[in-house]
Amino acid sequence: MPTLPEVPLLDHTTLESFLACRFEAQSEKLSDIPHPTLLKDAQKGAERLARAIMSGEKIALVGDYDVDGVTSTAIVKRFFDLIPYPLITTIPNRFNDGYGVSKNVLERLDADVIFTVDNGINAIEAAEVCKMRGIDLIITDHHTPGDTLPDAYAIINPKQCDCSYPFKEICGAQVGWLLMGLLKQELNLTIDMRQFFPFLALAVIADVMPLVGINRAIVKIGLEMMSRSTLSPFVMIRDFLNRPAISSEDIAFQIAPRINSAGRLEDASIALDFLLADTTERAYHQFELLTALNTLRKETEAQNTAEAMLQVNPNDTIIVVAGEHWNEGVVGIVASRLVSHFQKPAIVLSIHNGIAKGSGRSIGNVDLYTLIKSQETHLQKFGGHKMAAGLSMSSEVVEAFRQGINHSAKTISPEDFIPHNDIVGELEHEMINFQLLELLERFEPYGEGNPRPRFLIRDADVIAVKLFGSDQSHSRIELRPSRVSQKTLELIAFRRTLECPESKKMSCSYTVNKNEWNGRVSLQLMMERIF
Template sequence: MKTLNKQELFDTLSSRFKDEEKKLSQIPNPALLQDASKSATRISNAIANKEKITLVGDYDVDGVSSSAIMVDFFRQIPYPLEVIIPNRFKDGYGVSPSVLQRVDAELVITVDNGISAIEAAKICKEKNIDLIITDHHTPSKLLPDAYAIVDPKLQTCEYPFKDICGAQVAWLLLALVKKELHLDIDMKQFLDILAIAIIADIMPLIDINRTLVKVGLKVLMTSPRPSSIIIRDFLNKSYISSEDIAFMIAPRINSAGRLEDASIALEFFTATDTNKAYKQFELLGKLNDLRKETEVQTTKEAIIKVDTTSNIIVVAHEGWHEGVVGIVAARLVDKFAKPAIVLSIKDGVAKGSARSIGEVSIYELIKKNEHLLTKFGGHKMAAGLGLNEQNIDAFRDAINKSASKLSPNDFLPKEDALGILSTDEIDLELLDLLQKFEPYGEANPRPSFLLQDAEVVSIKLMGSDKSHSRIQIRQYPHQRKTLELIAFRRVYEMPADRKITCKYSVTKNEFNNRVSVQLLIDKIY
């Protein structure tokens, strides 16, 4: 593997971005989204005629963020908006017949869901409710018979950039509503929440997504929104990165819908004072701790069930917590380097989540075997599904048969190390160079580097439960200078030959106003 200097690293990272960076003013016109103008007119008329409007969201970060942006926007009109975020355990996903039983409105708007709500659309028709679906998930051939469907992934939709999340679709639609009603609302004020949604929903950080996240993280640093103030206080950094959101904030917000009810997260985002926002954030923290415990236990149980000879891992168990199966699937992908589907069984019905790797579209593989399912939805890298317990074995066989036709190269993880950095290149100047290419995430991964046969000088365990390792190494035998590597959630013991080969990334560590370089181990070989 090649040894890189800073200039070569700069050139390699620059080559990821062929086009010039977009400005906010270059975001394509929302009117290019199919049915968006029609929807904006219908919403404006509903407001003018004082009709009842109900919003139906989703329980993940994207769904909660979409709902929060809508709530804040309607507050500023001001106009009353009823919000329902389905409960994962009682209602299931999206705008469903059970959710519609609670709705008394002339207009229903969905955010981050609805593209597969065939049954719900029928019920709305019967009840004379206009249904506007806003979603970003991949549509099936059969579309709901709704008043309007706004989804960039519709084949007939002319919006030029398709990889946007549910909150972006909602935000773009509201920009048209603002225009219709001649409102003086600055759409930039919502970018703090929007950036969190884009990062948490693992959208590719290229094109307009890159611009929105970059500007959104700046808005987050200065926004008077109580939830943003709490996030700033909690992270306590002079600069918030996309990874801070991905690892520290998104899991907390997600934990409400996973374990209890997403309304807790919505109340955090829409709190009108910092006191209320703080209380909700504390509650999210407790739920997140519980989520971690549940996830660790379930992952242990799932690993035992894995058939390592199959291309696609499919594991199922009675009573696994439905709220953590998605994270457990991601853990299995990390461990076995294969797509994974984890199912929780209750009363003869299995519900679960799928996560993928490399170039494998888990959505397409599931779709090929939909005759064995009761429901499914999602996109290339992640999906949700439901089926009867008696069909699990048949589904496992069928999806593996479908996967056997794929090229083995499709299964290769995309996270290759860029090269080897010599010890002398690892300094604050390197941090500045890396910061120029932020935000990092999907389609722009943080660069990782390789250490080969480095000498392990010492290992210390850290953290209250001593579950993290601090490893001091010497890259080359004759060097005096040592480097410190951190391995989170990993107890590493001194190897017999006192050597380590690993992949690591370089991050900024801020402590007591002191900035230092921190090397985080991604993988030990």
Template sequence: MSNLQRLTKAKIAAILASRFSDGFKSLKELPNPFELHDMDRASERIALAVKNRERIVVIGDYDVDGVVSTALMEEFFEIINYPVKVIIPNRFSDGYGISPKILERIEANVIITVDNGISAHEAADICKQRGIDLIITDHHTPGDMLPKAFAIVNPKKSVCSFAYPEICGAQIAWFLIGALKAKMGLSIRMAEFLDLLALAIIADVMPLVSINRPLVQKGLEMLSRSNRPAFEAVRAYLGKSHFSAEDIGYGIAPRINSAGRMEDATVALRFLRAHTLSEASNNWLILDNFNQIRRQTESETTEEAISMVNPEDPVIVVAGDGWHEGVVGIVASRLVDRFKRPAIVLSIEENRAKGSGRSIGDVNLFELLDRCKMHLDGFGGHKMAAGLSLEAKKIDLFREAICKEASKLPSEMFLPKEQIMGELPISEVDWELMEILSSFEPYGEANSRPKFLMKNLSVVESKAIGADKNHLRLILADGNVRLQAIQFGFDKMVDIGQRVNVTGTLQINEFNNQRSIQFLIDYIE
């Protein structure tokens, strides 16, 4: 860390500004929905279906992006007073996305998928045989062949020249609503959906630059004052009136995700689409309970998985009998954080293995899986996250193959993206700096909250706090300048008078209507 640059407020502002060099700043600059390939064809067919009173079914996905996408479409059709059936597949009984199993219980003229469908070849063939027009809207990376659907709206299609491919499923659903508004001559305010849209963009870890940044900025602003019962319930439960991207990513999104992980995402849809505060509050409490169960299950599975890791493998592949399918993706993320390499976690049931993978740095997990697809029954996803299935007896062969492919990659590709911006003198920490930092919010993927190193500080106060005394509160000083600091889940006590180096982030602490600057410590040495 000795090579880190010494920072000033001006340097920090310049570094943060350089993250937004594409110049995209305003919602007024948003692209036309029809710039997405097949959007004209898709919206034309849906408009015709509405005109002719045909049966329309919307099929979503069980994560936050999929649930929000479904909620957006359901809300749109409710606004125009047109009856549609919406289905969110059950992870355990239906599997992912549109599938032959789901189609068995559907009667429709038109099916619209949101946040899924780009690899649904078999389902597309069945739709064709049954005379159902399938409209796929998805943002996941397509394979070599596209499903034989009526229309496919996906910014990652090779024939699509849409300028902003790094968008989530809910954004494509939102653009579809915009296209339908134009096709059908509707007077709908597209901004009314931005509170939901911000939730999906953040939860699906989209880069918070370019087109996504102003959408999330406006969405967070709306979410903080939204009269949507779901967000009224969240504000009441968390006791907050203003939400940051981190509040969404670490507080709200995991609870919404937990329904699909642990049981059925329909609860999450009912929460977002609640028409009364009472209905929203009841469903929020169910989600909160699911999340507590999820955390316990995740913790137990992570412990087991860690014990199986071979430290020599460039890609971690671990599998367990009966591991809960709903937590394997989170466990993979925990392994990536701990071992600093891609991780794949598989649950084995009746000789079949199904699971999720997460990547790190510049390692493209989707490409690695594509090179090992001879061992897989199926896979899908994108660079940083993917799902896969295979026969349990092929796990060892698959592990060997993916490790062989990963070993060909340069070691720099495995370096985590998150880095320390530089060394920050404590004298630079004041309200002017906090204003600079807040002006570059929201922080998240591709716009990480700046992490600083502060060196050779004296510990003036040191106290264990919290119900379990597992958090550390410090007062740090350099000469006459002092700074409050806190470390959650600390490992060891720090003595008063000790000299320390700390890395972490700056935040504003609000308590009893008092605001203070606080350093959130990641690491002390």
């Protein structure tokens, strides 16, 4: 069992001070969003797109199949509809095309200018094809560049070593949006770029960007706008969530998985059609499809996770598992499940026709991209960033890759493997009240870089453990934290079936959330980790 951490006893005042310290050095003013001209090649890219529009050239956009990529595509398509100017839009199919602006995708595009959103930084081959065909390729991306960059007309990515954009941790949708802002200036248009904030909020949250500084400002305003937007997709999201205000956690746990499921299991165009829906009927129809796909995704993921768990070598520092015909669309989620269970970075590969292709997820401060790069002699392709990456290799070298990456990981400090979701302290029973809820709401939105505070319950008496839900897959645990008081706390553990421990004692971490149901507001304590 994990060691019980030493944490301070908190009251509301000390908790408020702790949370306020997270943001002391970060500006949260929208006016402090750095100007897009600071992005290397952004002005050059905007000028080329403007020339193409003014001379009637064919322009094509290549997106990506995750939430960030689909949302990026929706922002750009909506922007071009406002000009208005025809835009050829395509999102690669994960199973038929692979990732990004591949040769396969280029074969079906007839355009003078092609630009990407949320992909392309490693598209060396695609850039060569474009050069041969006389197509100007403009790449907008936010993933970590490799040692060699594509020979493209323009590359817009804040993570380029010679890019002066000061805020590096932005998502693909933000890069695309900044480019559209410059294009607006080039064309001398009066489009309000703030209208895209709800889409940006969706992408920033789903792509797990740090919710600090300008990201926090955009998400805060974006969620507020989402709560009153008349655009069909956001009307649908509000109806589905059935609550007056939308939180970052609603997006992360309810909406993003549904949008992601289209690209994971079928085709991302289903999700794009949802975000572009111009009637509520259309939005409802697409959302129903996404919900059905998400249910199927959960079933597939559960099956693949169970098989992957059996393969894990407990002595490895970095988990590497591979399975014949595991669903390529869910391997990233399976990797996340393994990370959560084993508290180690995990790479999950699906083998088809001798090729092992998959995703990795990291933990704490472990730079997974650098670890994978150390084994690039084994790899056919790889890309991503510190916390998440995609890769492919011959199935014959999977074992050599596993041994190699674990050898590289020996130099990493054990402290780097500690998750960032540290417990902030213990709360006395009487501190868990509506005043606490109001305090916590003042520091929303929560997410990467600003995690919802986790609290500790130490050596509590277990009064009862009950299962609930249609399939009895959730647990309700009643605890008495203090022997001198008869007061108890009720904690909820969704998608976990727990039993009363033999010792009738439990130590665990939990978060405090607002539960709104039929107009009634209550506190909901969500169990996180059992010690």
